[in-house]
Amino acid sequence: MKLQFSGHESFICKHFWLKRGYDFIQRSENFNDESAVVSLGVGKNMVTSINYWSKAFGIVDTNNKITELGDFIFHDRKGVDPYIESLTTIWLLHYSLIKTNKASIYNLFFNEFRKGRPNFTKDQFLNFIRRKTEEENQKNVVDNTINSDFSVFLRNYLRPSYKDTKIDIEEDFSSLLIDLDLINSYKSENAEGKLIDWYQAENKAQVDLPAELVLFAILDNQSYGKSVSFKDMLVGYNSPGAIFALNEEGLYSKIELITKKNKGITYTETAGIRELQFKAEFKKWDLLHGCYKD
Numbered sequence: 001m002k003l004q005f006s007g008h009e010s011f012i013c014k015h016f017w018l019k020r021g022y023d024f025i026q027r028s029e030n031f032n033d034e035s036a037v038v039s040l041g042v043g044k045n046m047v048t049s050i051n052y053w054s055k056a057f058g059i060v061d062t063n064n065k066i067t068e069l070g071d072f073i074f075h076d077r078k079g080v081d082p083y084i085e086s087l088t089t090i091w092l093l094h095y096s097l098i099k100t101n102k103a104s105i106y107n108l109f110f111n112e113f114r115k116g117r118p119n120f121t122k123d124q125f126l127n128f129i130r131r132k133t134e135e136e137n138q139k140n141v142v143d144n145t146i147n148s149d150f151s152v153f154l155r156n157y158l159r160p161s162y163k164d165t166k167i168d169i170e171e172d173f174s175s176l177l178i179d180l181d182l183i184n185s186y187k188s189e190n191a192e193g194k195l196i197d198w199y200q201a202e203n204k205a206q207v208d209l210p211a212e213l214v215l216f217a218i219l220d221n222q223s224y225g226k227s228v229s230f231k232d233m234l235v236g237y238n239s240p241g242a243i244f245a246l247n248e249e250g251l252y253s254k255i256e257l258i259t260k261k262n263k264g265i266t267y268t269e270t271a272g273i274r275e276l277q278f279k280a281e282f283k284k285w286d287l288l289h290g291c292y293k294d
Helices: 017-026 036-040 044-056 068-074 087-100 103-114 121-136 142-159 212-221 229-236 248-261 284-294
Strands: 182-188 195-200 227-229 265-268 273-278
Touching: 017 036, 017 044, 017 068, 036 044, 044 068, 044 087, 068 087, 068 121, 068 284, 087 212, 087 284, 103 121, 103 142, 121 195, 212 248, 212 284, 227 229, 229 248, 229 273, 248 265, 248 273
Parallel strands: none
Antiparallel strands: 182 195, 227 273, 265 273
């Protein structure tokens, strides 16, 4: 799949934007119409950004048609969390952002870069992106574009510091994804003794990640069959381990809950082979509804 960059107009995805985008499309309005500025109540560049993020998060498809995910979350009568009040919904949107791959920097980071380098600098990540664009023969992607994507990427996930006077604190605290706590920052001296910014995205137990969502991600992965190895679930492409930054213990605990709650799913460890086995059919969207029951 061709790597895709830019389109966000340098805006993060604000907490209320996806609901606005969904309702806008539900009213059969068009992002390209001049009336979109008035209808959405934002500037022209923000209209473009809302359209971009609605696609990147998989709320609408490339033709601006509402997706199953969009209806699942935002539908007026049947939506499980129209105003994104549950952390489960934020985890689900994070999953969709990676899986959709409309914003390739997110997919590349969680599926590839972070695995080998949980602690990194901006330059290390940007050099990785440059190599990927060269490998895909997309040498026309300019540094300014990559830099802009990285800045927005960080602001989507990284909790702002009150000590940092260079950013709009109120603006960046409106980010949709910061509560996941997937990326942290710190300063460390380089070889020349200069303090530079470092970032950390380590695997964790992710105790606030529902097991039902992990199961959804497994069922949603078309490369998996009736039996899925523990390794594939931990480090495979678009695996729950990769996307949700789960460590081995965290994934194992989610699998324990999955097998406990769902008859027809078993986990076996035989001759050093660890795998999850499905002996019944499961409807992934029905399973997700279980996350929202009181």
